[in-house]
Amino acid sequence: MLESDAKFTIFPRQIKDQESRFPTCFLSFRHTMLKVPEHQVAGHQALGGHLGPLIDDSGRFYKPLQGDERGSKEMSFYTSFSSNTRVPEHIRRFFPVFHGTQLVEASDGSGRKPHLVLEDVTSGQFKPCVMDIKIGSRTWYSESSEDYIQRCLKKDMETSSLSLGFRISGLQVYGNKESEVWKPERKVVQKLDADEVRLVLKRFVSSDPSPDLESNPDCCYASSVYGGSTGILAQLLELKAWFEDQTTYHFNSCSVLMLYEKKPLLPKKGGSSAAEVKLIDFAHVTEGKGVIDHNFLGGLCSFIKFISEILTNPDEQSPRACSQYSDKNGGATENGAAESK
Numbered sequence: 001m002l003e004s005d006a007k008f009t010i011f012p013r014q015i016k017d018q019e020s021r022f023p024t025c026f027l028s029f030r031h032t033m034l035k036v037p038e039h040q041v042a043g044h045q046a047l048g049g050h051l052g053p054l055i056d057d058s059g060r061f062y063k064p065l066q067g068d069e070r071g072s073k074e075m076s077f078y079t080s081f082s083s084n085t086r087v088p089e090h091i092r093r094f095f096p097v098f099h100g101t102q103l104v105e106a107s108d109g110s111g112r113k114p115h116l117v118l119e120d121v122t123s124g125q126f127k128p129c130v131m132d133i134k135i136g137s138r139t140w141y142s143e144s145s146e147d148y149i150q151r152c153l154k155k156d157m158e159t160s161s162l163s164l165g166f167r168i169s170g171l172q173v174y175g176n177k178e179s180e181v182w183k184p185e186r187k188v189v190q191k192l193d194a195d196e197v198r199l200v201l202k203r204f205v206s207s208d209p210s211p212d213l214e215s216n217p218d219c220c221y222a223s224s225v226y227g228g229s230t231g232i233l234a235q236l237l238e239l240k241a242w243f244e245d246q247t248t249y250h251f252n253s254c255s256v257l258m259l260y261e262k263k264p265l266l267p268k269k270g271g272s273s274a275a276e277v278k279l280i281d282f283a284h285v286t287e288g289k290g291v292i293d294h295n296f297l298g299g300l301c302s303f304i305k306f307i308s309e310i311l312t313n314p315d316e317q318s319p320r321a322c323s324q325y326s327d328k329n330g331g332a333t334e335n336g337a338a339e340s341k
């Protein structure tokens with residue numbers, strides 16, 4: 001039995017019809033115009049007739065439930081988490097609000113399909129800077145199939161996951177110039193080494209993120225975004241304290257999403273930037289069975305060290321230029337779009 005009040009079980013699959021696999025209490029219809037999210041930085045994307053998430057104008061993010069067990073796993077997680085009285089209130093804010101599931105027209109034209117209805121965490125932001133960081137030195141878990149374990153192992157070894165305990169899955173950073181956005185190729189940022197990751201984390205909080213500049217990034221937003229009592233570092237430390245205690249869930253292959261809105265003027269010293277940390281992607285969450293999620297905790301600690309070192313030494317010269325990824329579609333672009341899966 002789980003230590004939580006909520007049952008953390010996968011919904012049964014007695015009924016084959018995909019729409020019927022999900023409890024009717026979660027199904028509802030809202031007739032609204034859905035569109036492809038402009039600020040998505042990783043994951044399956046709805047562009048080009050693929051199946052991917054959609055958003056509406058009221059601040060909701062519709063993530064299609066994947067037909068295999070990933071969909072039921074993610075819904076099972078949100079259902080369990082929503083009613084788990086052991087989750088402290090101050091920790092809930094790190095998770096997108098869950099509004100149940102809904103049948104909506106899928107982006108790949110395959111008809112109405114069940115989607116998770118989540119809070120759109122970028123809603124209302126004009127120039128959101130977003131980074132998706134997949135946490136953990138391993139993205140597989142013992143319950144996975146042999147084939148899945150092999151695929152994950154290969155990817156973990158080829159990317160920074162194994163060496164750093166996390167990999168950057170994707171990002172976008174706005175510059176101060178109107179409509180300039182840096183959205184480097186995902187395959188490249190996943191494989192950066194420690195120096196390059198440090199440089200990207202600096203560019204994320206700089207006035208001009210453009211990778212072809214000779215100068216070091218100015219990090220002029222570092223103290224207001226990463227620092228301060230409500231900044232990214234403080235939030236990550238709060239999350240870390242929870243992970244040192246919680247043993248209900250193992251967050252395999254989950255991501256930390258960092259976001260803040262780029263404003264042309266610098267916030268006053270010590271002023272808040274309304275930077276946020278969110279946890280997303282729960283398609284591979286498993287039961288913690290009373291054991292600390294050391295894979296996630298280790299990766300989180302490693303990521304925290306990168307952020308805190310930037311705050312301590314923002315002016316430290318980065319030993320390497322990022323030519324590796326600036327050469328490969330990494331330059332600042334006009335409304336650059338990430339590639340879709």
Ligand SMILES: Nc1ncnc2c1ncn2[C@@H]1O[C@H](COP(=O)(O)OP(=O)(O)OP(=O)(O)O)[C@@H](O)[C@H]1O
Pocket residue numbers: 037039040041042043044045053061063096118119120121122130132170255257280281282283
């Ligand atoms: N609640 C949300 N609000 C706004 N954007 C979101 C939200 N959840 C996810 N995103 C965006 O969508 C991207 C992919 O999300 P997620 O990892 O959940 O999808 P996925 O298709 O399961 O990914 P993967 O293929 O890595 O398993 C994130 O990087 C982020 O940009």
Ligand SMILES: O=P(O)(O)O[C@@H]1[C@@H](O)[C@H](OP(=O)(O)O)[C@@H](OP(=O)(O)O)[C@H](O)[C@H]1OP(=O)(O)O
Pocket residue numbers: 042043070134155169253283341
């Ligand atoms: O194709 P799948 O089975 O949906 O698995 C995806 C995988 O394709 C994807 O890799 P890539 O297409 O970006 O190379 C993985 O994303 P990362 O690159 O961030 O690792 C996804 O994580 C895979 O999905 P899942 O994690 O559910 O296995």
